[in-house]
Amino acid sequence: MTEAVLEVRGLNAWYGRAHILFDVDLTVRRGEVVALLGRNGAGKTTTFASLMGLVPSVTGSATFDGAAILGRPTHEIAGRGLGYVPEDRRIFTDLTVDENLMVGERPPRDGVPHWTPAILYDLFPNLAELRRRPGGHMSGGEQQMLTIARTLMGNPSLVLLDEPSEGLAPRIVEQMANALNAMKREGVTLILSEQNLHFSRLISDRATIIEGGRIRFDGTFAELDAQPAISATYLAV
Amino acid sequence: MDFLVAQFLNGLASASSLFLVASGLSIIFGVTRIVNFAHGAFYMLGAYLAYTLATHLPGPFGFWVALPLSALAVAGLGALVEMTILRRIYAAPELFQLLATFGLTLMVEDLVVMIWGPEDLLGPRAPGLDGAIPIFGQLFPTYDLLVIAMGPLVLLGLWLLFRRTRWGVLVRAATEDRTMVAALGVNQKWLFTSVFTLGIFLAALGGALQIPREAVHHALDLQVIVEAFVIVVVGGLGNVLGAFLAAVMIAELNAFGILLFPKISLVLVFLVMAAVLVVRPWGLLGRPEAHPRASVGQAVEPLRRLGPAGLAASLLLAGALALLPLVAGPYLLTVVTELLIFALFAASLHLMMGVGGMVSFGHAAYFGLGAYGAALLVRFIGAPMELGILLGPLLALAGGLLFGWFCVRLSGVYLAMLTLAFAQIVWSIIFQWYEVTGGDNGILGIWPSKWAADPQVYYYLVLGLCGLGLVAIRRVIFSPFGYALRACRDSVLRAEAIGIHRQRVQWMGFALAGAFAGVGGTLYAYLKGSVFPDVISIATSVDGLVMVLLGGIQTVSGPIVGAATYKALSIYMTSQIAYWQLVLGGLIVVLVVAFPEGIAGFWQRQVGPRLRARLGARRAGEHTPEDWEAAP
Amino acid sequence: MSALVVEALCKSFGGLRAVDDVSFSLGETELLALIGPNGAGKSTCFNMLNGQIQPDVGSIRLYGDEIVGCPPRTVWRMGVGRTFQITATFSSMTVMENVQMALLSHHRRLRALLPFAGGQYRDEAMALLDRVGMASQAGRACGTLAYGDLKRLELAIALANEPRVLLMDEPTAGMAPRERLQLMRLTADIVRDKGVSVLFTEHDMDVVFGHADRILVMNRGRLVAAGSPAEVRANTEVQAIYLGSGALYAPEGAA
Structure with missing residues (x-):
């Protein structure tokens, strides 16, 4: 078994007075793709935001590449190689596609794939045609591709990918799945937060289900399929 | 006609200088969200320093070295101010930031009088450009042509800086979404310092350029800051091109306002500003703020009517x-x-x-x-x-x-x-x-x-x-x-x-x-x-x-x-006290840095909870994790 | 008689059709849920119902009166109360004062300069707080309330003008399961006692399927299903939206 890139133990998080996460544990090994599954409001986004230092009030521990990251400033966590693709994309709308990539650019990192605009434009051919277009003048799917590419420019050892298929048309979701699988073949380690079980199954090695701010299940998709009650309770309507 | 052209050129020359100041103010606000009241003070310092250097540095090159050198020196001072003062109060409410920079302004005003005295100082003519050339029959100072050229040149320079360098792209990205820039691993501390330094450099350069044209005096700061505010607001906060357009507009308005409406020349600028803001509340090229900050005075504790003790104290005071x-x-x-x-x-x-x-x-x-x-x-x-x-x-x-x-x-x-x-x-x-x-x-x-x-x-x-x-x-x-x-x-x-x-x-x-x-x-x-x-x-x-x-x-x-x-x-x-502004300004800066949440905020967040804790008062009704345990 | 009739509502932001030709009606004293994944257009739809966002086209009629074109304050005076997903209360006031504020507005006493506001409509405010189980916390500063209590306070504020329609945006978000159950029971009681009609968005499926009379499902701006909880649960398109469906695309290079 390869080494763990990320180990989260007993993570609790609050927004103001609302207690959102309860003792969340999470382990991700190098080269692995983990699906973090849950409905709206289950705590997926808060988990990512907590790891990125964007939630002021957290307790517990999180070790990323051997360093404790909880409570550290966001830029330092990102600088260590933890990539973050937020759910709301947050493209720099005034900046062109090229410039958006430039903001994400970091020096190469040992042991993880090194990304350049040329490689990324191969991976996301749509973007290659729009290099000089401002981010604000792109469709939702294109923005989603751009925000992933922008994060990859930082040569991250682990990417937190928040609901990449959300609000996208089926055709685009398909392209997204292909691109994510290509990333995986390049050796990118991922946590993929999703509501969409089928989509995540196409890409992920392992499933972790979060509901009500707690981890309810952690195992392979085969194990999940063996217990249909679990996805019925925590994911379906 | 000839006279009008000269007057127009005159306006352009003023516009250049105003643009330098306003663009710096605008860039600083865009990235750091600080309304830098001290910007006028840095402009003034640039002018005073350029005066001293230009009169002391020898030879014809002395003057030409003095201008950039003074701007650089003031920019260095700006960097120091950012690192020692502003860096501590970025999280404070914007009013406190304004207050701190106002305190700085007060201090600079007195320091300037201490060092250079209260008299108006007229700088030397620019060697090589001290003549005048005829334009449509009117003699126009050659130096002013250089000043006119500076505006578009600086605009071009800034444009290249923001479009062609990674630093510039980062600045634009940070202007739009600071959090996301941090989440991509960029340490904003140095970005802020460099942006502030650049802004101050521009202000000081604007001041230095003016010395052959206008007398340097210790009330320049407020005069300039008000005009710079107007330009930045009319152009759109954080928008450099907007600042340029607004600077030209305001300067020409000043130049021709005196001719056409001498009675209301001073009012004209502000009338135009008010009109622009009513039609386009975010300025000519600005855009609405995506995440407006909480307004001031937002309190957690409700305002209370006077209790018996407060009433007694008020009556006692009245008595x-x-x-x-x-x-x-x-x-x-x-x-x-x-x-x-x-x-x-x-x-x-x-x-x-x-x-x-x-x-x-x-x-x-x-x-x-x-x-x-x-x-x-x-x-x-x-x-x-x-x-x-x-x-x-x-x-x-x-x-x-x-x-x-x-x-x-x-x-x-x-x-x-x-x-x-x-x-x-x-x-x-x-x-x-x-x-x-x-x-x-x-x-x-x-x-x-x-x-x-x-x-x-x-x-x-x-x-x-x-x-x-x-x-x-x-x-x-x-x-x-x-x-x-x-x-x-x-x-x-x-x-x-x-x-x-x-x-x-x-x-x-x-x-x-x-x-x-x-x-x-x-x-x-x-x-x-x-x-x-x-x-x-x-x-x-x-x-x-x-x-x-x-x-x-x-x-x-x-x-x-x-x-x-x-x-x-x-x-x-x-x-x-002879230099009371210095003391008062210093006091304001110290207070703001020591209590970035304001004195009342400090009391509420720091002293209040400790008092309450000592009294053993527990906030009732708060949810403990156990409450969440019980599933229906 | 329908309390609210929504017809052909559309709203675009930039190029994105956030709400695309949505029509539905809210029956009198009905408890109607609006669900859908993130980004489905629920919030936009919801915000158009109280005038916070103006639709590009479409009509919203409250007991026959057109709402489109009216600002939120007018819609409120017409009898539509609402709560917010992220609670919006007056943090510098006590719990009681928050409700008094709404009552003062309801009775059109906002311009009074002389009387003490704290003495106005105390009994009415107390009755409303009692209704939502917040009477014991009437004197507390609003900023110190637990999240679930803020939600209940919002409900009391929304009830101050005796609304005919109540819009509740994620009423149980951030609440403990037990609290959720309590709040939904309370809502059902209010519907019964006061004859109010309620439309709510919600992501807790237990709450939705346990309490709603009828459910609307939105996805990518469109209304894709409407019906009783059993009907919606049996709808394959809804299941596909929530779980995803392999049929939607060919799994190429799947892991």
Whole structure:
């Protein structure tokens, strides 16, 4: 078994007075793709935001590449190689596609794939045609591709990918799945937060289900399929 | 025709210098969200330093080395200021940042006088460009052509910097979304420092370029900062191209305004600004702020009516003030009379910004309108004091109604800037309308009626009226209307969702605050026996801000305490300390850095909880994790 | 008689059709749920119903009266109360004062300058707080309330003008399961007692399927299903939206 890139133990998080996460544990090994599954409001986004230092009030521990990251400033966590693709994309709308990539650019990192605009434009051919277009003048799917590419420019050892298929048309979701699988073949380690079980199954090695701010299940998709009650309770309507 | 061309070129030359200052201010605001009041002070420092270097460096190259060298030196000072002061207060409410940079301005003003003396200094001519060339038959200074070229050149330089370098791209990204930039691993600390340094460099260069054209003096800072504010707001906060367009527009307006409308040349600029903001509230090329910040005065603790202890203390204070004339001489009585007037002024500002959430950089306008209202009545109809006190404040009320109608259409920094613009309009009108207002000669002979002429009697009159005013403001704060005002500040969303007409409520609050300030102004006019345009100056407005913030914006009695402390301190210091601005400015900076949440905020967040913890009071009703355990 | 009739509502932001030709009606004293994944257009739809956002086209009629074109304050006076997903209350006031504020507005007493606001409509405010189980916390500062209590306070505020329609945006978000159950029971009681009609968005499926009379499902701006909880649960398109469906795309290079 390869080494763990990320180990989260007993993570609790609050927004103001609302207690959102309860003792969340999470382990991700190098080269692995983990699906973090849950409905709206289950705590997926808060988990990512907590790891990125964007939630002021957290307790517990999180070790990323051997360093404790909880409570550290966001830029330092990102600088260590933890990539973050937020759910709301947050493209720099005034900046062109090229410039958006430039903001994400970091020096190469040992042991993880090194990304350049040329490689990324191969991976996301749509973007290659729009290099000089401002981010604000792109469709939702294109923005989603751009925000992933922008994060990859930082040569991250682990990417937190928040609901990449959300609000996208089926055709685009398909392209997204292909691109994510290509990333995986390049050796990118991922946590993929999703509501969409089928989509995540196409890409992920392992499933972790979060509901009500707690981890309810952690195992392979085969194990999940063996217990249909679990996805019925925590994911379906 | 020929003359018009020369005048046009003249305007362009001024535009260049203004653009340099305004673009720096705009870039700094865009990235750091700091409204740098000290920007004018850095401009002034650039000019003074360039003067010294240009006169001391030898040879024809001395002058040409002096300009960039002085700008670089001032930029270095700016970097130092950013790292030692501003870096500690980025998380503070924007008003405190403004206050800190205002404190810096005060300090620089005195330092400049200490080093260079109070006289106007005219720099040397530019070697090689000291002649004039004929343009359409008019002789035009060659140096000014260089200055004209500087504007577009700097614009081009900035454009290349922001489009062609990674640093520039990062700056633009940070202007749009700071959090995301951090999440991509960029350390913003140095980005902020470099942006601030660049902004200051531009300001100082703007100042340095002016030395052969204009005399350097120690009031340049305020003159420039007001124009820079206007340009940045008209162009759109954070937009460099907007700043350029606005600079050209404003400078040409100045150049031709003098020719076409000499009577209202000063007002013209501010009228245009007000018009632009009403049509395009975010400036020519600006855009609405995506994440407006919480308004000031947002409190966690509800405002409370006075308890028995507070009531007793107030009565005790009122009693002591009533007995004061028994022990105090005329001088002390006059000082306390002034303190009372400023307590009312501060309380009226607090009504507007603490309770109403509308920050005003120009509250002096209403104070001044009240004073001039009475003074004009005396001058033109020889009205007695009783009539003056009754009708004077009506002019302030009218001003509040007129200006407030525009202001409540905006919010946050834009609203504050617009209040500043209106205050400058009032100031300009009074300064320029010599036939009516006497210009800077003021209006003299505004004395109380015979029965109130004795300082003791006038003191009682002010004590009574200001006391009544303070009680009335308190009453308003706790009335249904005051609650509605507070509701609009706390949550516009919720206020509108329960049927409250936010604009109307804020408009009334604005006008009411103006009227109370007007009462203060009227009483001030009769205390001094005269009025001058100074009462409407930025300094008076900022004094009000300092009083409110110092005393604590989140309490009802804070502004009164703040006014008494600050006014007493400044009266004492002006009489005792030669460089009192230096001391006062330093004090403000230290206070803001030591209490970045404000004194009241510090009390609430730091001292309050500790006190409560010591008393063992536990906040009831808070959810513990166990509550969540129980599934249905 | 329908309390609210929504017809052909559309709203675009930039190029994105956030709400695309949505029509539905809210029956009198009905408890109607609006669900859908993130970004489905629920919030936009919801915000158009109280005038917070103006639709590009479409009509919204409250007991026959057109709402489109009216600002939120007018819609409120017409009888539509609402709560917010992220609670919006007056943080510098006590719990009681928050409700008094709404009552003062309802009775059109906002311009009064002389009386003390704290003394106005105390009994009415107390009755409303009692209704939502917040009477014991009436004197507390709003900023110190637990999240679930803030939600209940919002409900009391929304009830102050005796609304005919109540819009509740994620009423149980951030609440403990037990609290959720309590709040929904309370809502059902209010519907019964006061004859109010309720439309709510919600992501807790237990709450939705346990309490709603009828459910609307939105996805990518469109209304894709409407019906009783059983009907919606059986709808394959809804299941596909929530779980995703392999049929939607070919799994190429799947892991």
